[in-house]
Amino acid sequence: MATQLDVEQKSDTEAFRDEVRQFIGENFPEELKGQGNAMSAVEGPGDETPAQKKWREAVGARGWGTPTWPSEYGGGGLTRKQAAILNEEFARAGAYNPIGGMGVMMFGPTLLEFGSEEQKKEHIPPICRGEVRWCQGYSEPNAGSDLANLQTMAEDKCDHYVVNGQKTWTSGGQWADKCFCLVRTDRSDKHKGISFLLIDMDAPGVEVRPIQMISGLSMFCETFFDDVKVPKENLVGEEGQGWTIGKRLLQHERTNLSGGGSMARLMGASLSDIAKKYVETDDNGRIADAVLRDKIADFEIRWNAFLLTARRAAEESKAEGGVSEISSVLKKVGTKLGQERAELAIEIMGMQGLGWEGEGFTEAELSGVRAWLFGKATTIYGGSTEIQNNIIAKRVLGMLDHQ
């Protein structure tokens, strides 16, 4: 039996749904239907078309690109339920969320938790409006998996810091306006000597060099800091708190890397659809090569079990109000399956799936090759698979360190 409360809640949600539909109707340019996010984490900015700009500004003004962030800082201030409705309605209309990038995925949530009032007021609203690109200054040539070994030094000069050192694998560094950075403020303690500092990428002394990757693309950069002056108010949290804040940010990164966003984007059409296009089928529409058919089924079963696991992790987190312990496996499994899929797609397509450039290949074929190669990074970045295994063994399974 529906109670009075149910009825009220229902009418509230329906009213909100109407509001979203009206907003989309008034603001979403028809020509953008079915397009992806123009501001993703790893791709270049491209040139924003007037229609894309209009849509970004409209969504940004409402804070609906960051729907659950507090409205006082420019977020949508919506409940999870309302955010879900927003998603549904965007999907229904073929619209995308134009607000994205590392500011939304990683830095924003972390700053909301650890930043000062002034920092939140300064940095969160431009993220919500999609006006500022952030990049991540974590890894260094000698600090990859052993991240806490980082050596980039921020020297205290009373009213400011002077930063010297080198970061690497700075995703999108060549396009970024600002960088959230882990720097060393104390050489005497590996972990407690690390601080979390915000650096303007156009500050004097910052130099960015894109790195050409095996995929032929340059999504990552080396970033050099040569006597870069950084104001003291750009320190997040206390001096020496950087490792704690930095790890928290990595949790946001893992959630985003595994969950789906980036992985799902790399996935494209189903393997069986690709196979039907490239290899022989029998009279019943079955893939004639029984071994290949078996490999595809084997993959798709595990992939679907992974998708169910991602959904289950989300449901458990919501019900229990914390992070589900199976969340720890999502990054490791999702990235591995993504790579397997890319390899299988190539096996299906044969030489046609290995085109590098030029005539004789479709756009999808060419981008598939680049995605296959780029995908090799997914089990290395964001905490490599080996690091994930350490985390699962120690934190979830309680297996101890060597004595």
Next chain:
Amino acid sequence: MAVLNDEQEMLRDMAREWTTNESPVTEWRKVRAAGDPQAWDSSVYATMAEMGWTGVIIPEEHGGSDFGWLSAGLVVEQLGKTLTASPLVATTIAASAIILGGSDEQKAEWLPRITSGEVVATLAVDESARHDPSKIEAAVSDGKLSGTKKFVHEAHGAGLFVVAATDGLYLVPAGDGVTLHNRSLADQRNHADVEFSGAAAHKLASGGDDLLEQVLDRARVLTACEMLGMAQQVFDTTLDYLKQRVQFNQVLATFQALQHRMADLFADLALMRSAVEGGLQALDAGFRTSQAATMAKAEANRVLHLVSKEGIQLHGGIGMTDEYDVGFYLKRARVLEASFGSTSYLKDRYASLSGY
């Protein structure tokens, strides 16, 4: 673990408490030692019926609680953990055939007696050592069934067989024209070839053409639940062992080579649980059940196979001994993997269902 409602949580906690306290693996050792081909304790099954476990999927009008498949799966998972021998899985699968395909009279005749625990029932499909429901020769003429079914689970002690014949599913009560030939498998549980020679057979006529497949999907999912409990238990036991065993003056759990293997198994277990629970939820929702059930058993096969092998290897020599439980799980695992579809059978089926 799927998010449960109160009644499901209660049922699971009750099953967990009962199996832990009343039916640990030592109880299975006693049943095994007794050497009876039935290989389950009748008083244990009576207790299960008293606790309501025999009626979890049975409609209330026939004495059941109609809690649904997710609830049934929660109980079976707990039974799998301690290798509790009982005909609950077989009987629940057979009951589902009656619910899906039985007439009102057939339901009224059998379901209350199944709920009360009076009747044990089981599904008899395969006629060779490998699961293949497309190869059925058992046939009924003038209400009499003739044919032989191989490796039927819980046949000893069954009062009712649900038998796949060339033209559909039939109810065949134990008795005249039904002969059992014991088949002792590595798991030392209850299996027999069942020979039907002119046994009285009553058709389950209401289920439609795909009744057998619908019942097999339920068999696959429920079997996968038992396998999930087993895999979880082998994993937990192995983890405990690694935390205790000392070599080179180090607890084994501190070795990274072993940590990463356990992390891999933990991830696979997560996928297995999602697939199995997804199968149960699909049965309850009645949506894309064939695909979900096929996936559930395929993942259960894959992961339990791996976990049961690794369980022995990670225990080392002690895992090879009868004194340790881990070997029981290995032997039971392979029997369940072969039941209602091997991994290759299920992958083929999944591909066909997906249109490739």
